[in-house]
Amino acid sequence: MRRDLFAFLLAVTIVVSCSSTSLASEEASIFAAENFSSTLILTSDYVCEGVSYSDQDPAIQGTIDYYHPGTGIFVGLWGSSWDDGGVSNDIELGGWVGQAGALGPITYDVAAYYWIYPGAEDEGFEYDYFQAGINLSHTFEEAFLSPSLKVGYLWSPEYSGEEGTSHKFMSQLGLSLMYGFRMELEAGHYDIEGGNITGNGGGLDGGDGYDWEYYRVGLSRDLIAGFNVDLSYHINSEDEFFKEYYGGKDIADNRLVFTLSRTF
Numbered sequence: 337m338r339r340d341l342f343a344f345l346l347a348v349t350i351v352v353s354c355s356s357t358s359l360a361s362e363e364a365s366i367f368a369a370e371n372f373s374s375t376l377i378l379t380s381d382y383v384c385e386g387v388s389y390s391d392q393d394p395a396i397q398g399t400i401d402y403y404h405p406g407t408g409i410f411v412g413l414w415g416s417s418w419d420d421g422g423v424s425n426d427i428e429l430g431g432w433v434g435q436a437g438a439l440g441p442i443t444y445d446v447a448a449y450y451w452i453y454p455g456a457e458d459e460g461f462e463y464d465y466f467q468a469g470i471n472l473s474h475t476f477e478e479a480f481l482s483p484s485l486k487v488g489y490l491w492s493p494e495y496s497g498e499e500g501t502s503h504k505f506m507s508q509l510g511l512s513l514m515y516g517f518r519m520e521l522e523a524g525h526y527d528i529e530g531g532n533i534t535g536n537g538g539g540l541d542g543g544d545g546y547d548w549e550y551y552r553v554g555l556s557r558d559l560i561a562g563f564n565v566d567l568s569y570h571i572n573s574e575d576e577f578f579k580e581y582y583g584g585k586d587i588a589d590n591r592l593v594f595t596l597s598r599t600f
Contacts, residue, residue: 366404375399379595382418385504385526386550386572388587389428391419408436410447425455446470451496461498461532467491469504484510500529500545515557520568522552540577548574548588566595 365371377397382390389395397416404410414430434447449467456463469490476483490504506524513519528534530545540546554568571590572578578588 365406371403371405373401373403373599375401375597375599377595377597379593381591381593382416383568383570383591383593385524386548386552386570386588387578388591389416389418391585391587392591393419403436410434410436410445427454428452429454441474443473444471453496462494463496465492465494465496467502475510481511481513486510495528495531498532499534500531502526502528517555517557520552520554520556522554524550526550534581540574546574546577546581548572548577562599564597564599566593566597568593568595 375398377399379395379397381388381392382395382397395417397414399412399414401412402410411433412431414428414432416428418426418428429452430449432447432449434445436443436445438444447469449469451465451467453463467490469488471486471488473484473486475485486506486508488504488506488508490502490506492502494500495502504524504526506522508520508522511519511521525547527547528545530539530543534540534546535544537543550573551571552568554566556564556566558564569590569592572588575586575588575590579586
């Protein structure tokens with residue numbers, strides 16, 4: 337499945353490129369330098385949806401991104417260090433392809449993602465997995481603090497570890513503050529059906545699978561030369577379940593995370 341998905345991502349990229357390059361006047365814009373970017377990220381803790389994926393240790397991450405402004409097509413690659421308790425070699429890789437645009441005052445993006453854990457000892461089931469999602473957002477530019485609202489949904493037919501269907505619902509409020517600072521308030525709900533690992537009564541409260549709410553309050557600011565700093569506080573509603581699930585590790589406790597990034 338991994339090979340098939342990356343073949344699909346490559347095929348989509350080629351189709352987009354070929355269709356766009358059919359006009360000579362567009363060829364240069366497709367490969368224009370400003371369509372490509374990369375970001376290097378250093379964080380005190382790799383926290384996602386209220387869970388530490390680096391076992392509360394620092395992580396180094398990076399992305400390579402392509403965006404075509406004429407069509408809204410985007411393609412990206414992701415890599416990060418992480419700590420999964422010895423299942424893999426502590427590397428997470430990902431890739432995605434999608435399209436972004438606007439429907440009147442609402443901006444949107446839809447994308448397909450695939451996540452890979454090289455060398456994972458799968459014990460008979462697959463840790464690599466596929467996701468698809470959509471985000472809708474709107475910014476009230478003339479209002480006080482120029483608030484931006486964003487809602488999103490992310491789905492997987494078979495979550496990592498063959499844990500069944502997963503659903504993520506997210507909402508976010510962004511505020512533009514004085515001196516170039518930005519505040520983000522985020523809340524989300526994640527639901528995992530349960531399968532090879534948390535099925536058959538091995539999930540939350542003795543049931544199948546597990547679900548939790550997570551919250552984040554973040555303050556960020558763009559600096560010079562493409563640098564950005566972010567300070568975020570994360571909350572997880574099921575910290576005790578995650579502690580038991582991960583062998584006593586406090587990977588879902590409330591925590592403050594500092595992140596420094598630079599986009600090239």
